[in-house]
Amino acid sequence: MNVNGITFSLVLSLLTAYPSIGYTDGMVELGEKLFFDPNLSEPAGQSCASCHLPTAGFADPDRELPVSRGIHPDRFGDRNTPGIAYSMYSPELYFDKDEQHYVGGQFYDGRARTLEEQAKQPLLNPLEMANPDKLSVVSKVRKSDYVEDFLKVFGKSSLSDVNTAYDNLAVAIAAFERSSIFRSFTSKYDFYLAGKAKLTEQEKRGLKLFEAEDKGNCAACHPSQPDDKGNPPLFTDFTYDNLGLPANRDNPFYTQSSKFNPDGKRYVDIGLAKTTARVEDRGKFKVTTLRNIAITPPYFHNGIFGTLKEVVDFYNTRDTRSDWGKPEVSENVNTDELGDLGLSDEEVDDIVAFMKTLTDGYRP
Numbered sequence: 001m002n003v004n005g006i007t008f009s010l011v012l013s014l015l016t017a018y019p020s021i022g023y024t025d026g027m028v029e030l031g032e033k034l035f036f037d038p039n040l041s042e043p044a045g046q047s048c049a050s051c052h053l054p055t056a057g058f059a060d061p062d063r064e065l066p067v068s069r070g071i072h073p074d075r076f077g078d079r080n081t082p083g084i085a086y087s088m089y090s091p092e093l094y095f096d097k098d099e100q101h102y103v104g105g106q107f108y109d110g111r112a113r114t115l116e117e118q119a120k121q122p123l124l125n126p127l128e129m130a131n132p133d134k135l136s137v138v139s140k141v142r143k144s145d146y147v148e149d150f151l152k153v154f155g156k157s158s159l160s161d162v163n164t165a166y167d168n169l170a171v172a173i174a175a176f177e178r179s180s181i182f183r184s185f186t187s188k189y190d191f192y193l194a195g196k197a198k199l200t201e202q203e204k205r206g207l208k209l210f211e212a213e214d215k216g217n218c219a220a221c222h223p224s225q226p227d228d229k230g231n232p233p234l235f236t237d238f239t240y241d242n243l244g245l246p247a248n249r250d251n252p253f254y255t256q257s258s259k260f261n262p263d264g265k266r267y268v269d270i271g272l273a274k275t276t277a278r279v280e281d282r283g284k285f286k287v288t289t290l291r292n293i294a295i296t297p298p299y300f301h302n303g304i305f306g307t308l309k310e311v312v313d314f315y316n317t318r319d320t321r322s323d324w325g326k327p328e329v330s331e332n333v334n335t336d337e338l339g340d341l342g343l344s345d346e347e348v349d350d351i352v353a354f355m356k357t358l359t360d361g362y363r364p
Contacts, residue, residue, distance in 0.1 A: 023175040026153050031176025033146045034169060040140055041129035046071040048122065048173065051081045057292030057359075058182065059083035066251050066303025070127045075260060077127045078253040078269060079108055080303035083296045085360070086289050088115060088178040090238050093275075102272060104238045108285045108301045111275045115174035120166065127260060134166040141169060185232050187291065188362040189354075193232065197364045199357065206354025209347055216315075216351050220337055221287045235290035235358065240272045242283035244318055244333040246325030248302040268328060269302065283329025294356040302328075308352045316341045316348060 034040070038047040051068045052058045060068045060081040068081040092113045093105030102110060106118035122128040123137050131137050141150060142159055151158060154168045176182075191197035199207065209216040211224055219225075222235045247268070254265050261267055272281040285301045299305045305314065318324055319339035327333055343351070 023178065024153070026149065027172055027175045028179050029176075030146065030149045030153050031172035031174070031179075033144075033149065034141075034173050035176050037144065037146075039144065040123060040131075040137060041071040042131045042136060043071060046129055048119075051122075051128075052084050054181065057083045057296040058085040059292075059296040063297055063306070066248050066298050067253060068128070070125075071130050074256065075127045075130070076252045076256055077125075078251070078261070078267070079301045080298055082108060082286075082288055082301075083292055084177060085182050086234055086291055087118075088174075088182065089234055090236075099239075102240055102276060102281065105275075105286070108288075109272050109275050110240070110286060115177050116167075116170045119170040119173040119177070135162050137169065138162050138165045141165065184360045186360045186362060188357040188359070188364075190232055191362060191364050192357070193226065197362070200353070202350050202353045203357055205347075206350035206352070209343070209351050210354055215343065215347070216312075216341060217337055218290075218315075218351065222290050236287045239287050240281065240284035241287055241334050242271070242285070242327070242329060242332040243300070243315075243338065244327040244335075245300055245302065245304060245314075247328040248304040251302055270329060271301070280332060282331045283327065284332060290355055291358050292360055294359050308355055309348060312343070312348045312351050315339075316343045 035048045035052075038045050038050070040047060051060045053061045055061070062068065065076070067077050067079055069076055087106060090106060091104035093110045094103055095101070096103050104110065104113075106112040106115060107121075112118040112121060123131050124133070138159060141147060144150075147159070150168070150172075153172065158168055159165045188197050188199075192199055207224070210218045210222075213220070221237055221239065221241065223233050223237060224235060225233055227233070249265075253261055254267060258264065270282045272284040272286075273279070275281075293299075294308060297306050297308075299308070299311050305311050314324060315338045317340070319335070
């Protein structure tokens with residue numbers, strides 16, 4: 001079968017490359033309704049999809065701000081909204097004793113172990129969907145036009161107990177986030193690996209630089225080749241790094257009400273250390289997937305860069321140009337794999353050209 005020029009067998013092999021998740025269709029459909037429901041914020045008007053829009057790579061479609069605005073127009077989060085496509089492949093947060101670092105989890109700081117835990121937090125965050133408590137959220141589900149779907153999936157009494165209902169809500173949203181729409185593996189690069197597409201000469205040069213240990217070395221943290229089982233690459237190793245990024249003073253979080261940011265302009269985001277309380281983790285943030293990276297600006301946890309070229313320029317010259325500014329957190333900065341890569345302007349452009357092949361929805 002051929003759909004829009006894409007061989008069905010190829011798409012099927014990509015979608016089933018990783019173990020499937022055992023959810024019923026009803027649970028996934030319920031999760032989709034919850035994910036797109038703008039009535040679940042307080043006041044109504046913001047859904048999960050508002051900051052994780054499918055056409056924006058499941059990231060925030062608002063490119064004007066470095067971070068996301070909450071349902072209240074005067075409230076902003078301290079971080080850029082990460083894209084959540086392929087996030088189901090992140091393992092639960094754990095400490096790798098051999099490598100002596102943390103791996104996995106959700107959010108930039110790993111504070112949620114699983115997608116279920118992640119789904120619960122924005123609903124109650126005063127800077128996001130701003131519900132005062134779980135009861136407020138569950139009451140809205142009880143009044144929704146999909147309440148019968150909820151009861152059918154989880155049982156007739158599943159909305160009686162607030163804590164149980166809230167847990168079930170998160171399970172349904174996570175089920176949707178594990179569905180095929182979030183893991184399509186349909187980028188040009190996927191078709192290239194399957195022998196169904198050709199890279200341009202510039203894209204080939206970019207791939208070579210991306211993987212070269214003595215050049216870009218991007219693949220050290222963003223693996224670009226299928227694993228030993230033949231599964232397509234996820235372009236992240238799910239670890240954490242301090243890249244030496246300066247603070248983004250254009251972040252409106254710094255100047256909002258002291259109720260939500262008592263430190264004002266003195267605020268310092270310590271990243272993973274918020275979760276682990278380890279000095280060794282200060283300034284470290286999760287290595288995000290590069291899939292769909294071309295359509296998910298701004299970049300990094302504080303949204304400091306608006307283009308991929310700026311990103312690669314920073315990796316290339318962080319330690320040779322003083323105008324980047326000092327790291328927000330000076331401890332634990334990665335000086336082994338970036339900072340002085342010696343890339344020419346043409347080589348920077350080549351790497352950017354390759355990363356643009358990682359956008360889903362390509363039609364050979």
